[in-house]
Amino acid sequence: NGGDGECLTGLGDCTLRAALQESARRPHWYNDSLLAINFELETSSHTIFVNSPLDRVYFPTILDGTTDAVHVANSNDFADGMNATYAAWLRGDYPDLEIRADNTVIKGLEIDGTVVLLSDHNTLTGNSIGRIQIDSSAYNTLGGSDNADRNRFGSIRINGPDANFNTIEGNYIGTDLDGTASAGSEFSAINIGYGADENWVLNNLMSGSGFAGIEIGPDPGTAENNLVQGNVIGLDRTATVKIPNAASGIKVGGVSGTIIRDNIISGNDGEAGIFATAIQNTIIQGNIIGTNAEGDSLGNTEIGVWIFGDSNNNLIGGEDTGEGNVIAFSGTHGLDLGVYWGEGTTILGNSIYGNAQNGIQTPGEWDYEAPSFSMAFSAVDELQMSGQLSGHPDSTYRIEFFSNDECDPSGFGEGQIYIGYTDVMTGAAGSVSFTHSLPGSFPSGTIVTATATDEDGNTSGFSECITSFDATEAPVMLVSTDTLTYTYYPDDTPISSENIELVNDGVADLEWSSSTTAGWIFLEPSSGSIAAGDTVLSGITVFATDVEDGVYHETVTIHSNDPASPEHTINITINNGEGGLPIISIDPDTIRITVESGPDVMSSFFIHNIGAGDDNLNWTAGM
Numbered sequence: 001n002g003g004d005g006e007c008l009t010g011l012g013d014c015t016l017r018a019a020l021q022e023s024a025r026r027p028h029w030y031n032d033s034l035l036a037i038n039f040e041l042e043t044s045s046h047t048i049f050v051n052s053p054l055d056r057v058y059f060p061t062i063l064d065g066t067t068d069a070v071h072v073a074n075s076n077d078f079a080d081g082m083n084a085t086y087a088a089w090l091r092g093d094y095p096d097l098e099i100r101a102d103n104t105v106i107k108g109l110e111i112d113g114t115v116v117l118l119s120d121h122n123t124l125t126g127n128s129i130g131r132i133q134i135d136s137s138a139y140n141t142l143g144g145s146d147n148a149d150r151n152r153f154g155s156i157r158i159n160g161p162d163a164n165f166n167t168i169e170g171n172y173i174g175t176d177l178d179g180t181a182s183a184g185s186e187f188s189a190i191n192i193g194y195g196a197d198e199n200w201v202l203n204n205l206m207s208g209s210g211f212a213g214i215e216i217g218p219d220p221g222t223a224e225n226n227l228v229q230g231n232v233i234g235l236d237r238t239a240t241v242k243i244p245n246a247a248s249g250i251k252v253g254g255v256s257g258t259i260i261r262d263n264i265i266s267g268n269d270g271e272a273g274i275f276a277t278a279i280q281n282t283i284i285q286g287n288i289i290g291t292n293a294e295g296d297s298l299g300n301t302e303i304g305v306w307i308f309g310d311s312n313n314n315l316i317g318g319e320d321t322g323e324g325n326v327i328a329f330s331g332t333h334g335l336d337l338g339v340y341w342g343e344g345t346t347i348l349g350n351s352i353y354g355n356a357q358n359g360i361q362t363p364g365e366w367d368y369e370a371p372s373f374s375m376a377f378s379a380v381d382e383l384q385m386s387g388q389l390s391g392h393p394d395s396t397y398r399i400e401f402f403s404n405d406e407c408d409p410s411g412f413g414e415g416q417i418y419i420g421y422t423d424v425m426t427g428a429a430g431s432v433s434f435t436h437s438l439p440g441s442f443p444s445g446t447i448v449t450a451t452a453t454d455e456d457g458n459t460s461g462f463s464e465c466i467t468s469f470d471a472t473e474a475p476v477m478l479v480s481t482d483t484l485t486y487t488y489y490p491d492d493t494p495i496s497s498e499n500i501e502l503v504n505d506g507v508a509d510l511e512w513s514s515s516t517t518a519g520w521i522f523l524e525p526s527s528g529s530i531a532a533g534d535t536v537l538s539g540i541t542v543f544a545t546d547v548e549d550g551v552y553h554e555t556v557t558i559h560s561n562d563p564a565s566p567e568h569t570i571n572i573t574i575n576n577g578e579g580g581l582p583i584i585s586i587d588p589d590t591i592r593i594t595v596e597s598g599p600d601v602m603s604s605f606f607i608h609n610i611g612a613g614d615d616n617l618n619w620t621a622g623m
Contacts, residue, residue: 143170161194173205257281258282260285335352
């Protein structure tokens, strides 16, 4: 007789089924009252076999297993496993609960089946439950910051247009109670999708799942602004042993505004530690990917972070302390930018190293070049660097510098330790030379790399490595001239070459390259390496056939790893054709003199140089 105020079956027992019936059929004047269902089981197994569906919970109810004498709340810290003992174990064909009442509480129970939340402001703490489904309901709390609040779940799904502002905190999801083995779930540990916005997933263990550790999406325009922070994904509770999720640590697709921050994402199978496709305005900061806080090798099987498809305005790392990610020991690339259509993939301040392939893999048509170095010099208390960058005209770039224990086998990257940055501005030709010093102790042999990020937030791959040297190993560059002049007369073909000498007067190899201010001035060779004591001839050729007549002042710059003089400028003057030569003008051009007897007659004329060049007009007269 549900609703009569007594929890009794026909046999005179108070069972869970009878208590739920009493809650569901209470008189309407008690509808808003909070009904407590306490557990004091007399069976030694504390097992409740549920072989037919239980009543739904329509009114606020507390299912409180902590009241049973055998209940022991978990007291272990996160890294020590769970030592809870539960008051009741719901098993059988229908060990499920459907919660349709706001403000319902479930605590201290072990439930093999599924708990479905179809209402708001519910709380689940200190339980072990097979699966949670939060369907179009909000402000639910699963777990908490205290050890006693920790739940163990097989999996969680948050789904529906109103499934917002739910908090999942401090739980073990996908593992056993000890946090050292998979519990065998076929689902993602957490799935957030289909309109579920602004949910918080905080400080959980999410490992051993049959799909992803956490999956957000995949439908475009759904699941916006969710936060994933402080979780261990793919490892055991100690973050030292792999318990892989089968299909990536975090899988994000077709969503916007996701924040992935301060997680350990390591040891996962599938595509990547983080696999993101068609994402917008996503922030990935402060994560440890492929290792742990101690730096152990716990790489994800494939890529560390894979950003794919039409993805725009995403930030990986950041400018402030603690925002950079560690991306290490991946089975393939550290960071793979398969962004064929998107813009604004910004990569700042990260530590990327020890990956089997490229630290940053960019598409073949990636239009963002890395810087190139000409010199890295280990001074007493600083690292001095110089180099060049080619990019868009009249644009600002942020060049970031990294030190490494070793160079990647490809010769490019990686970027193990972020050591600083400089901002540069390109000229009209889209290129710029840079010289920058960073304070600190950088011994000779430090391997240095760099990336470049443009004004729109697009970041290049890693530069080619350069190895620093100190004063005892320095080359010295000497250049034979500071000026060259090329003069072409009207009938000349304006093509010619002048040789310059480059001398290495130091004790180490001189690495040099060149740049010019005009596209019709060429050097051959234009770069190279000069051993100590050797000399190289380089021809500077002017090819001015398509250049208008006139006088031109251009420069050739020789860049080198000479720390005392990393750049040497040669000023080039070109007098091209008639416009560059002296031109005589006589005024008047005819003089008539009539000779008669008497005093001498004198008549004058003017000689002008009307040429546009700098050459003097030399003239003589004869009769």
